[in-house]
Structure formats: structure tokens, C-alpha cells
Amino acid sequence: MPRFLSLSRGAHGPRTTASRRVRRPSSVARGLAVALALLLTATASPAQTPADLPPASARGDVLIRNATVHTVTNGTLDNTDVLVRDGKIDDIGQGLSAPRGVEVVDATGMHLMPGIIDAHSHIALSSVNEATNPIVAEVQMRDALDPSDVSIYRALAGGTTTAHLMHGSANPVGGENETIKFRWGTLDPDGLLFEGAPRTIKFALGENPTRVHGQGRGIRPRTRMGIEQVYREAFTEAQMYRAEQEAAEREGRPLPPVNRRLETLADILSGDVLVHSHSYRADEILMLLGVLQDFGVDRVTFQHANEAYKVAPELAAAGASASVFSDWWSYKFEVYYSSAYNAAVLARNGVRTSINSDDAGMIRHLYHEAAKTQRYGGLTDDEALALITINPAYQLGIDDRVGSIEEGKDADLALFTAHPLSVYATVAKTYVDGIARFDAERDGDDQRLYVDPDDEILDTSALLVRHEDGCMILR
Amino acid sequence: MRSLLLLAALAVTLVGTASAQDPAYRYETGTYAITNARIETVTNGTIENGTVVIRDGAIEAVGAGVSAPADAVVIDATGHTVYPGLIDGGTRxxxxxxxxxxxxxDTDEIGDVTPQVEALTAVNPSSTHIPVTRVEGVTHAVTVPQGGLLPGTAALIHLVGYSPDQMFAGSRAIVVNFPQSGRRGRWDRRTDEAIAKATEEAMKKLNDVWDEAVAYARIDSARTASGSSAPMPYQPEAAALLPVLRGEMLLMVEANAAADIRAALEWIEDKNVRAVLTGAAEGWRLADEIAEAGVPVITGPVTGLPTRGSDRYSRAYENAALLHAAGVEVALRTNEAENVRNLPFQAGFAAAYGARHGFTREDALASVTIVPARILGVADRIGSIEVGKRASLFVATGDALEPSTQVTHLFIEGVRVPIDSRHIRLYEEYLDRTPALALPGESR
Known part of the structure; x- marks a missing residue:
């Protein structure tokens, strides 16, 4: 249910990467916030309450000592310390000493990995689908952020720190998605924004858009043939729009009226907006790959992509990515010819692959979903962990900031009681920007930020496990 | 004619992938000896290095000192572990x-009261889900009709066979979806009065059906006692409930909200039937009461979300453990169709989060083997590695509950089942795809 409508964020013009950058508070304010956070930690009662949580702007300092550190990009380091200063990974090594006032966490026997990144989620959103037109490039998930969704806290309790909040799959071209960090505790939607993350947009192929528009509304697309033409027509129109803008500017004429839909489409063509396309069948994946190549778009991630394994060599050759389920299948016809070995086939064929949740339940155990690639295809620990860390980071264009344990990267970390690919592992602490936003020792009943009586209704229909891509939530 | 052709084309599409590559699964029967194995018997501890002998579909011998019979096909399981086949207590x-x-x-028949419809009738032995499920060590599943007050008769099946009857594994149960007293979800915008009235009506309906069945049972008893040959009235609903009334069949009572579980326990006591509580998502809220009532529970999915926004994040993970700690006999279910294969991982999660409540890995393994077998009344046949039991078991490279483990050999009812499924065949075809990017003679 909608709880928070979007807060005003000033001028609402077409966004550029620059205008999206969130201004960080002054270092003094940040220092105060951290001091406050430390004070609160020091005087913490066993169970936290939402009021204890540091503000979204807080950046933490901590020394995690003597852990097995899964860096993902540089192997696994035994008995290793990780020092976090001001929300960043400052040092990785053995026998590190804690600077004055920095909390020390004894992680002996525990495993530290990068915070898990979910490249496909619909939690923390008050609406998902603007299902009114085959193309809605002008809408933005940023306007629907709900920072009070308790799903964020539950995801943190499974080691997840970042999610790509996607528009639904009702339309061939959906809205712009939003990449967020789980800075649980804030009620300010902007507090969640992953500052500097590239813009991304949702595309959708196959059954969902043809059902919604062709079958439901009697307009194109009703077939996979029609979907291709929706893209070709839209991109051509965007090219003409941008050409007209440029000509007017060159010739000193007044600019044509701004059309936000075409602005975003033109930004896709210029590479400023990354395409993430809901897709299942191999043929439709090849179709979009061809369209994008014709229009000069060279970066795309195929979401779900249950049949991507069939076209792994083509995806690898095109440098395209895939973000898939570990084992969901058979919930609709276009996923009937799936294989749980999808991720392994893709990874072994050189396709940059991630495993996503698309689900408020599964986002809590993506480490386990990644582990299934060891049963289904025998991936190594590093290959399996990459599926939920550095690979989704790459797909979202944030791999310079997160996705591995390296000096200089954000201190988004998950501390597990056992090897994170073991079914017996649970999460002890999850850090975002060096702040423990989940701490099993301080967990308690009712961690909500916003109390909604509807939360107490037991939804028994949810107990019958019926998988469906979460993309078709019509709200 | 055209539509017939289309249907035929669709049928070809549906079966195409499997049949195009390999015409058949090859099943074998015979005498087998699994040697040098670690054996988790479940009921009699773990044998570190032993042999299991399978003959005539049954376990003939188990132990450290057992040697392979001369006529046995020997499976050397050095470094590997034998487990009893896993049993899912609730699926579709x-x-x-x-x-x-x-x-x-085929899960939901029309009508609120249809206890006479049989899940077993509609089990599709050729379902693609079946091989996909069994190759992960799940050999048995209760398959359950859904929807309405009395949706039908659930059946325990084993996952090999060419007909539903061949797959029947010896246990059936009448399903009751106990009336829900609360809202069914956020979308449920009925008034409190309307909900109370609906609950009352549903309870009345359930009790009316029950009373009719009791009357039917009396007529049947009187008829038997008098040796009458007069035909029984045609009351298929009541006739279906008859074995439950006589204690010959289990009743599966689905209730999830705490208030509904409490009401269901009272109802079960009042009717004095052999029942199992299913779902029991909020069982942890009244674990002591359930234990006191002596009613076993089949709960799951373990990886479900907590039922309420105010609940601790781990409540669903811990539910089985908290019930177990109170003394309740607990089995697990996935409540799944295509992904019943996740049952071992569900058990693993119950152990991971149950450890703090004293629920061990062994308890978790029991909750998907011997405990459901006991609840379903088939513990004399399946659920552990014991002499005389049916040979439903598998060999795995390590801990059966760990994702990194591989299942290497599988027996169901003594039939040696290949480790093969459509998922595996697609993997083998596409891992190193031929032709790769270009067809022969094609330039790109």
C-alpha cells in the first residue's frame, strides 16, 4: 500500500547524471552524525528501536578483526582484518590496529563478504507499473520510493545492501529504475539514493506486454513481432527529436518543446541510460540485441532471461549481461523450457551474470540462491559469490564503488556466522557505508519505522508458493 | 481442422525438447549393494563406513559388517553418504x-465441499516437475488439492511410475481448509461484521457437512450390523469422510493465523479425529497449546516471509524449531509445485535458524524423512534406512542439505532412477553449444 508519496525534489526537469548526484552533508555535519551514531552504539540497549538508527548521511568507522574475507575480486583471505574509516574500506590486512575510538568487532570464525547487490527488486516502492502505454520512459521509480518498507530491514538481515528498484514489465519501455542503498532508518526517500549511480530503464518483452496491451487494450504489441516494431519506431522518433533539437540549437532557432518521453529515449541512444530488459525466450533476447545494435546501444542487461543459456555465445560476443533467477521456472509458458543451470552455463560462456530476487522473500537469502549454482553447474566459490556482488554491481554501473572488498570501496559488508554459501550460515551484521544497519545481537520484535495496521494482516495466499515475476504487480 | 492442427503443433512443442534428445529415462531394477558409504539411517544413527543391500525393492541389509551379495550390482560410495529419500509434507x-x-x-475443483475428489486421479506421471524434483533426493511428496472448505483428498506419491496408482505411496488424507477468522490480505476490504459473518457461516457449513457424515456413518454401521443389502444413499461427500470418522484416514487441517489454529485445535478435539495441522505459519505463537493438544504439524515454506509486519525477520525460518522445542512433532513442506526440489534447503534453513532453539541438523533431516512418514502412517515402509523398509534412498557427495552437494545415485521403491531431468539435459546440450555462433558454411 502506498504509505509515502514522493517528497518534492524541486525542479522536475529531465534528469542528467549530474543533476542526480546527491549533495552530501558537510564534513562537520557528517562527523557529528558519526559521533552521534557511536554514542548511540555505546549506550545501546539489547534490542534496537528505529529511533536508535543513525541518519542516512552517517558514515561509519569499524575494525572487523580476524575474519575469513571473501574479497570476490582478489580471492579469499584467512584471518584477515578490514578497517573501515568514514564509510570506506581503508585497509585490508593482518594485525591491523584500531585507531582511537574506532569500534573493534571480533569476527573470529566468521566470514566477511561484500554487501549483496540485488539487480532486480520491487521492494520499497509504493507503485511499480505505469501500465497505461507501451512506452512510459518519462516515469521514474524515484517518485515512488518508500523508505519505511520493512522489507528493507529484512533484506539487510540477509546481507543485502543495495537493490535496483525496477519499474514493472507491463510495457515494452517502462520507466526509469532507481538504484538504492539500504540506509534503513531514514524516512527521507532521497536518503536511500545510491549517489552517482547511472540512470537505468526497464524494458519488457514477451507475454507481459503483449497481454497488457495487445490482449488487454487492443493496441500494439499483441505479438513478439509487434514488440520489435515498438522499439524501432520509438528509437527512430527519438533520433529525429534529438536531431531537431541539435539543428535548432545550431541554427539559433527556438528549441522544440521538451518531450520527456523522447528525452529519455534519446538518452538511451546516447548511452546515458542503461537498458535492463525483462525477457525470457532466447529468440526475443536476440531480437532486442539486434535492435540495440542497429541503434548503437552497446550495453544491455537481460533480466530474468530464463532461456539466456540457449544464446550464451551470442550474449558473450555482444558483451551483454544477464541477471537471472537461481531456479524459478514453469510459472508461465515462456519459462517452461528453463534450466536451473542457466547461471552456470552463462558464467562458463563468459557472460557477465548476476542472480536476482525480484521478490521480497528471496532478497533475504540471495547468498543461498547463489550457492545453488554449485549444485546446478558446479561454480566455484568466487564464481558463485560474484553473481550477487561484483557482477550485479557491473550491470548497474556501480562496480567502482561496491561489489568487492577492496581498499577505497564503500564499506558495504555482510558478516556471516559461517561460509555464506553454506545453508547453515546466518548474518551477524550488515554494514552500509560502515554503519551496522542490521545487527543480529540488537535485533528485536517490531523493527518497523512506520506502523501500519494492515501489516498485521496475515496474507495466507502468500503461503501457497506460486512464483511469478514480481514485475506484474499492477500498482 | 485448423485448430486441431494447432493443438497438435502445441502438443509437439510441449513434448519436443525432452523427446528430441533422448527417447527415454532408463529405469532398472535388481539387487544392489551400496558399499563403503557413510549411512545416515535417521532412526539408528550414522554408520561411518557401511553397506546397504537392496533386493526386491526393499532394504535387505544395512551395516558396517555387511558384505555385498555375489549377485548384487555394486555401487562404490566411498566418501559419499546414503540418505533415506526425502518426503515433502505438502505440495501440488x-x-x-x-x-x-x-x-x-488441476488443483482447484469447483465447489466448496468436494472431499471426494482425489488428488491421485489427476497426478500426471509425465509431469516435467517429477524428474526435476527426484534428482535432488526428494522421493515422496504429499500432493494436495486446494481451494474451498474441503477441497479433496490428498495423496502421498513416490516419484517414479507410469500411472497414478503406480505412484501411490500408501497414504491419503482428507483436506480441510479451516475457516479463516481474519482478513485474508491487504486487499480484503470487507467490514469486520462481514468477516465475522462469513467465518460463522463457514464454520456452520463445515459442521453441517460433518454432521451429515456422522449420520451417514450411523446408517452404514446399522446396515452392516443388520446384514442389510439395501444400497447406501448416494452421498459422495459423506462417503469420502467415512474413513476419517472411523479413524482409518488422516485429516489434514490447514490453519495459519494463531486464532484459527486455536479454533482448529478445539474443533479437532471436539470431533475426536486423527488429524495433522498443516501450514501453522503462526504456530510459534501458541506452540505450547499445540504440543498440549498432541496434534502433529506439517509446516512450511520455511523460507516464507514472517506473517506480520511487526514480526521478527526470522520467524518463518524459526517456526519449525520453536514448535519442536515445545514438544510438537514437526514435518516440513515446501507448498510448491515446480520447486519441490528445494525441500532439502528448506530443512537446512530450519536448522540454520533453529540452532538457537536447540533444533539440530539431525532434527531438520528427520523433519523431511521419518517424521512425515510417521505422521502419514507409513513409517513402517519409508523414512529411514532400516532393514525391511522400501528402498527409497539416495547417495550424495556430502551433506544432503547443503547446496554444494551432488546427488549421485537414486532409488525409489527399489527402482534405480537415472540422475536425469530436462534441466540436466538442457545443461548438457547448451553448456558448450554446437553449433556455436555460425552454422557450417555460413559466414558471419
């Missing part, structure tokens, strides 16, 4: 093929 396996394609779903 065989009844539901493609979720969004209504014509492939």
Missing part, C-alpha cells in the same frame, strides 16, 4: 504444470 506436485496456464492446473 503432478497437479500443476505451468502456473499461468489454467488448463494445466
Amino acid at each position: 506436485l503432478g497437479l500443476a504444470e505451468i502456473g499461468a496456464v489454467a488448463v494445466t492446473i
Whole structure:
């Protein structure tokens, strides 16, 4: 249910990467916030309450000592310390000493990995689908952020720190998605924004858009043939729009009226907006790959992509990515010819692959979903962990900031009681920007930020496990 | 004619992938000896290095000192572990093929009171889900009709066979979806009065059906006692409930909200039937009461979300453990169709989060083997590695509950089942795809 409508964020013009950058508070304010956070930690009662949580702007300092550190990009380091200063990974090594006032966490026997990144989620959103037109490039998930969704806290309790909040799959071209960090505790939607993350947009192929528009509304697309033409027509129109803008500017004429839909489409063509396309069948994946190549778009991630394994060599050759389920299948016809070995086939064929949740339940155990690639295809620990860390980071264009344990990267970390690919592992602490936003020792009943009586209704229909891509939530 | 051709084309599409590559699964029967194995018997501890002998579909011998009979096919399981086949206490396996394609779903019959409809009738032995499930060590599943007050008769099946009867594994149960007293979800915008009235009506309906069945049972008893040959009235609903009334069949009572579980326990006591509580998502809220009532529980999915926004994040993970700690006999279910294969991982999660409540890995393994076998009344046949039991077991490279483990050999009812499924065949075809990027003679 909608709880928070979007807060005003000033001028609402077409966004550029620059205008999206969130201004960080002054270092003094940040220092105060951290001091406050430390004070609160020091005087913490066993169970936290939402009021204890540091503000979204807080950046933490901590020394995690003597852990097995899964860096993902540089192997696994035994008995290793990780020092976090001001929300960043400052040092990785053995026998590190804690600077004055920095909390020390004894992680002996525990495993530290990068915070898990979910490249496909619909939690923390008050609406998902603007299902009114085959193309809605002008809408933005940023306007629907709900920072009070308790799903964020539950995801943190499974080691997840970042999610790509996607528009639904009702339309061939959906809205712009939003990449967020789980800075649980804030009620300010902007507090969640992953500052500097590239813009991304949702595309959708196959059954969902043809059902919604062709079958439901009697307009194109009703077939996979029609979907291709929706893209070709839209991109051509965007090219003409941008050409007209440029000509007017060159010739000193007044600019044509701004059309936000075409602005975003033109930004896709210029590479400023990354395409993430809901897709299942191999043929439709090849179709979009061809369209994008014709229009000069060279970066795309195929979401779900249950049949991507069939076209792994083509995806690898095109440098395209895939973000898939570990084992969901058979919930609709276009996923009937799936294989749980999808991720392994893709990874072994050189396709940059991630495993996503698309689900408020599964986002809590993506480490386990990644582990299934060891049963289904025998991936190594590093290959399996990459599926939920550095690979989704790459797909979202944030791999310079997160996705591995390296000096200089954000201190988004998950501390597990056992090897994170073991079914017996649970999460002890999850850090975002060096702040423990989940701490099993301080967990308690009712961690909500916003109390909604509807939360107490037991939804028994949810107990019958019926998988469906979460993309078709019509709200 | 055209539509017939289309149907034929669709049928070819549906079976195409499997049949195009390999015409058949090869099943074998015979005498087998699994040697040098670690054996988790479940009921009699773990044998570190032993042999299991399978003959005539049954376990003939188990132990450290057992040697392979001369006529046995020997399977050397050095470094590997033998487990009893896993049993899922609640699924839609065989009844539901493609979720969004209504014509492939046989779970929900029309009508609120249809206890006489049999899940076993509609189990599709050729469902693609069946091989996909069993190759992960799940050999048995209860398949359950859904929807309405008395949706039908659930059946325990084993996952090999060419007909539903061949797959029947010896246990059936009448399903009751106990009336829900609360809202069913956020979308449920009925008034409190309307909900109370609906609950009352549903309870009345359930009790009326029950009373009719009791009357039917009296007529039947009187008829038997008097040696009358007069035919029984045609009351298929009451006739279906008859074995439950006589204690010959289990009643599966689905209740999830705490208030509904409490009401269901009272109802079960009042009717004095052999019952199992299913679902019990909020069982942890009244674990002591359930234990006191002596009613066993089949709960799951373990990886479900907590039922309420105010609940601790781990409540669903811990539910089985908290019930177990109170003294309740607990089995697990996935409540799944196509992904029943996740049952071992569900058990693993119950152990991971149950450890703090004293629920061990061994307890978790029991909750998907011997405990459901006991609840379903088939513990004399399955659920552990014991002499005389049916040979439903598998060999795995390590801990059966760990994702990194591989299942290497599988026996169901003594039949040696290949480790093969459509998922595996697609993997083998596409891992190193031929032709790769270009067809022979084609330039790109």
C-alpha cells in the first residue's frame, strides 16, 4: 500500500547524471552524525528501536578483526582484518590496529563478504507499473520510493545492501529504475539514493506486454513481432527529436518543446541510460540485441532471461549481461523450457551474470540462491559469490564503488556466522557505508519505522508458493 | 481442422525438447549393494563406513559388517553418504504444470465441499516437475488439492511410475481448509461484521457437512450390523469422510493465523479425529497449546516471509524449531509445485535458524524423512534406512542439505532412477553449444 508519496525534489526537469548526484552533508555535519551514531552504539540497549538508527548521511568507522574475507575480486583471505574509516574500506590486512575510538568487532570464525547487490527488486516502492502505454520512459521509480518498507530491514538481515528498484514489465519501455542503498532508518526517500549511480530503464518483452496491451487494450504489441516494431519506431522518433533539437540549437532557432518521453529515449541512444530488459525466450533476447545494435546501444542487461543459456555465445560476443533467477521456472509458458543451470552455463560462456530476487522473500537469502549454482553447474566459490556482488554491481554501473572488498570501496559488508554459501550460515551484521544497519545481537520484535495496521494482516495466499515475476504487480 | 492442427503443433512443442534428445529415462531394477558409504539411517544413527543391500525393492541389509551379495550390482560410495529419500509434507506436485496456464492446473475443483475428489486421479506421471524434483533426493511428496472448505483428498506419491496408482505411496488424507477468522490480505476490504459473518457461516457449513457424515456413518454401521443389502444413499461427500470418522484416514487441517489454529485445535478435539495441522505459519505463537493438544504439524515454506509486519525477520525460518522445542512433532513442506526440489534447503534453513532453539541438523533431516512418514502412517515402509523398509534412498557427495552437494545415485521403491531431468539435459546440450555462433558454411 502506498504509505509515502514522493517528497518534492524541486525542479522536475529531465534528469542528467549530474543533476542526480546527491549533495552530501558537510564534513562537520557528517562527523557529528558519526559521533552521534557511536554514542548511540555505546549506550545501546539489547534490542534496537528505529529511533536508535543513525541518519542516512552517517558514515561509519569499524575494525572487523580476524575474519575469513571473501574479497570476490582478489580471492579469499584467512584471518584477515578490514578497517573501515568514514564509510570506506581503508585497509585490508593482518594485525591491523584500531585507531582511537574506532569500534573493534571480533569476527573470529566468521566470514566477511561484500554487501549483496540485488539487480532486480520491487521492494520499497509504493507503485511499480505505469501500465497505461507501451512506452512510459518519462516515469521514474524515484517518485515512488518508500523508505519505511520493512522489507528493507529484512533484506539487510540477509546481507543485502543495495537493490535496483525496477519499474514493472507491463510495457515494452517502462520507466526509469532507481538504484538504492539500504540506509534503513531514514524516512527521507532521497536518503536511500545510491549517489552517482547511472540512470537505468526497464524494458519488457514477451507475454507481459503483449497481454497488457495487445490482449488487454487492443493496441500494439499483441505479438513478439509487434514488440520489435515498438522499439524501432520509438528509437527512430527519438533520433529525429534529438536531431531537431541539435539543428535548432545550431541554427539559433527556438528549441522544440521538451518531450520527456523522447528525452529519455534519446538518452538511451546516447548511452546515458542503461537498458535492463525483462525477457525470457532466447529468440526475443536476440531480437532486442539486434535492435540495440542497429541503434548503437552497446550495453544491455537481460533480466530474468530464463532461456539466456540457449544464446550464451551470442550474449558473450555482444558483451551483454544477464541477471537471472537461481531456479524459478514453469510459472508461465515462456519459462517452461528453463534450466536451473542457466547461471552456470552463462558464467562458463563468459557472460557477465548476476542472480536476482525480484521478490521480497528471496532478497533475504540471495547468498543461498547463489550457492545453488554449485549444485546446478558446479561454480566455484568466487564464481558463485560474484553473481550477487561484483557482477550485479557491473550491470548497474556501480562496480567502482561496491561489489568487492577492496581498499577505497564503500564499506558495504555482510558478516556471516559461517561460509555464506553454506545453508547453515546466518548474518551477524550488515554494514552500509560502515554503519551496522542490521545487527543480529540488537535485533528485536517490531523493527518497523512506520506502523501500519494492515501489516498485521496475515496474507495466507502468500503461503501457497506460486512464483511469478514480481514485475506484474499492477500498482 | 485448423485448430486441431494447432493443438497438435502445441502438443509437439510441449513434448519436443525432452523427446528430441533422448527417447527415454532408463529405469532398472535388481539387487544392489551400496558399499563403503557413510549411512545416515535417521532412526539408528550414522554408520561411518557401511553397506546397504537392496533386493526386491526393499532394504535387505544395512551395516558396517555387511558384505555385498555375489549377485548384487555394486555401487562404490566411498566418501559419499546414503540418505533415506526425502518426503515433502505438502505440495501440488503432478497437479500443476505451468502456473499461468489454467488448463494445466488441476488443483482447484469447483465447489466448496468436494472431499471426494482425489488428488491421485489427476497426478500426471509425465509431469516435467517429477524428474526435476527426484534428482535432488526428494522421493515422496504429499500432493494436495486446494481451494474451498474441503477441497479433496490428498495423496502421498513416490516419484517414479507410469500411472497414478503406480505412484501411490500408501497414504491419503482428507483436506480441510479451516475457516479463516481474519482478513485474508491487504486487499480484503470487507467490514469486520462481514468477516465475522462469513467465518460463522463457514464454520456452520463445515459442521453441517460433518454432521451429515456422522449420520451417514450411523446408517452404514446399522446396515452392516443388520446384514442389510439395501444400497447406501448416494452421498459422495459423506462417503469420502467415512474413513476419517472411523479413524482409518488422516485429516489434514490447514490453519495459519494463531486464532484459527486455536479454533482448529478445539474443533479437532471436539470431533475426536486423527488429524495433522498443516501450514501453522503462526504456530510459534501458541506452540505450547499445540504440543498440549498432541496434534502433529506439517509446516512450511520455511523460507516464507514472517506473517506480520511487526514480526521478527526470522520467524518463518524459526517456526519449525520453536514448535519442536515445545514438544510438537514437526514435518516440513515446501507448498510448491515446480520447486519441490528445494525441500532439502528448506530443512537446512530450519536448522540454520533453529540452532538457537536447540533444533539440530539431525532434527531438520528427520523433519523431511521419518517424521512425515510417521505422521502419514507409513513409517513402517519409508523414512529411514532400516532393514525391511522400501528402498527409497539416495547417495550424495556430502551433506544432503547443503547446496554444494551432488546427488549421485537414486532409488525409489527399489527402482534405480537415472540422475536425469530436462534441466540436466538442457545443461548438457547448451553448456558448450554446437553449433556455436555460425552454422557450417555460413559466414558471419
